[in-house]
Amino acid sequence: MSDTYTFNDQDLKEIKKLITKYPEKQAAVLPVLWYAQDKFGHTDSAVQKLVAQTMDIPEAHIHGVVTFYTQFYEKPMGKHVLDVCTCLSCQVCGGYDMLNHLEEKLGIKAGETTPDGEFSIQSVECLGACGYAPMLQVTNDKFVNHLTREKLDKLIDDLKAGKKPEFESNKMPQHVNGSEK
Ligand code: FES
Structure with a gap:
């Protein structure tokens, strides 16, 4: 063993x-x-x-x-894992802009974790919510849709403050929405 x-x-x-x-x-x-x-x-x-x-x-x-599957973490991750979809629909709707904003805000690149262990960022393939592009998923659970820089700022502020963010309603059952790496 x-x-x-x-x-x-x-x-x-x-x-x-x-x-x-x-x-x-x-x-x-x-x-x-x-x-x-x-x-x-x-x-x-x-x-x-x-x-x-x-x-x-x-x-x-x-x-x-x-x-x-991006949902399985091959290394220890932060407390909050932010999976930013950069697949086609999200990409054309600004997925990379959202990813870059998060990277700048948190001072890390996709695939990295903040030194305080609070946040990890991943760039992921389609999460099956293309109609809500650009979107991200938080730690294999809730989605945040139609992302804007303001929404990202609020999400990070809420998570940092230990507050429950105001997630939108298209929650998918945990552990069933597999997305390929
Ligand atoms: S392309 Fe982003 S959810 Fe499908």
């Missing part, structure tokens, strides 16, 4: 439950990875190894799944 991360007995019970929901254990890779990410905050190579060993599935397969 991985030395850095371990699943306790309760984790193993939950993982077994997840696996038995599916006819083949490979089909449970996504939910088990979500479970691992919820527990450890990311799915870096050590977590991938742990999942592979726990499920008795080749590590390369687990790695392939993790690297396919």
Whole structure:
């Protein structure tokens, strides 16, 4: 087993439950990875190894799944992960302008985390909300639509202040809106 991360007995019970929901254990890779990410905050190579060993599935397969979806974090991330869509619809509606504004405001580039560990920014592919372009998703959960610089400023201010931002209504169920890397 991985030395850095371990699943306790309760984790193993939950993982077994997840696996038995599916006819083949490979089909449970996504939910088990979500479970691992919820527990450890990311799915870096050590977590991938742990999942592979726990499920008795080749590590390369687990790695392939993790690297396919931007929703799985291959390294420790900030408390708030801002996934800015820069795919076609968002791009033509100013997605890169929004990304650049965030980068300037937070003093980091896409793929980086602020030194205080509060924010990470990612540039991601289509999140399935093209009609709301340009948009972003916060830590695999709520969407912020029709982005403007003002909306971004308010979002960051609210998150920094520990306030719940005023998210719009097109929330997608957590963990189902997979987007490719
Ligand atoms: S292109 Fe941005 S959500 Fe589809």
